[in-house]
Amino acid sequence: MSTNERMTTDSAYEAIAPDDFPAMMDVDRYGARSTAFDKIISATHDHFWDPLDPKYIDFNSPWDLERDLLVPTDFNMELQTAVSDKLNTDQKIYLVNEAVRWNMSSILHGEAGALALSASLCHILKDPGAQEYAANQTREEARHVTGFAKYIQARWGKPTACGVVLQEILTEIVATPLVWKKLVGMQMVVEGLAMGAFASFYAKTHDPLLRRLMQLVMTDEAFHHKFGKIWADRTVPNLPAEERDLIEDWALECFMKLLRNSTGPEQKKEIYERIGLDWRWVQGALAEALADKQMRATMQESTNIFRVLIKTLLKAGIVTKRTAPMYAAYVDMAELHGEGERMIGDDIAEEGIRYLQALNGAGGSAAIYALSGTAAE
């Protein structure tokens, strides 16, 4: 099977068919290990954390969901529109907190997808170093599933069902045998969106428990994001134009789907119904706000979570003139062009890593170097 032959310009990402285990036992494979991921693999001990150990995070801290906003109202997209005029204080608190529940549930389903996807990479990546990295990521995604499941349980009891659009995209990237589709879809797009969402929630939430969870998860996610970046740096510049275009189109498709998932009002219709609003009316209010320049500016706060993702794609050469106008509706592309490589989440992740190093009794700053240095060297 030659499904994975294309889009591989670096042998570290060479892949086999998921059902071709005999190829893994090729005697020459074991010795042909890339060193590209060694630093991020050895850093895993430094940023170890356990969602079940209160030394790292204590899920028993209480919260009054009926009285206290988990995030400020300016973080809620609907409340930047005519929706705000229709609601009393209690209804606004309900909407804000239920929207957080929806977001956390989407993240939980996304983490389940990341776990399954990383595990699937172990079945197809031929390079033992890349495979070990994927196994490590699988283990980290598993603790994220535990962490988000525990947070949702502590605040609401149960997550909301996965939105149709998100379910579709996660299923597609987990199931595809194509390594580049997996890496672009998960490591670049989903992880990029996750880093943006985590950084925003970390900065905005009033709930210390949620803030701690965001920081711990980000110490891991920064490395997952890094793995995607190493892949893109080694692959994208060396691809023939036609294959690069395929990557660009696929990234845009994933982005548009995820955008529809987080902003599509139909998926939140049960939340709106409980405060007396019809989802179609909410959709109209959102569309009206997006068309108004001033209102759009105030909405930037709530679309900021897409910024990290778009910047990642742009810096990786996955957004060119072909697709840039599609992203320009959500962020200032010129501003992104002018920015350096540093991401908003990097500082939060580094602070978290230092905190974990102290807790774990680990010395040195190898983990920080692995993250900020060019691990591809």
Ligand SMILES: [Fe+2]
């Ligand atoms: Fe994760």
Ligand SMILES: [Fe+2]
């Ligand atoms: Fe991840």
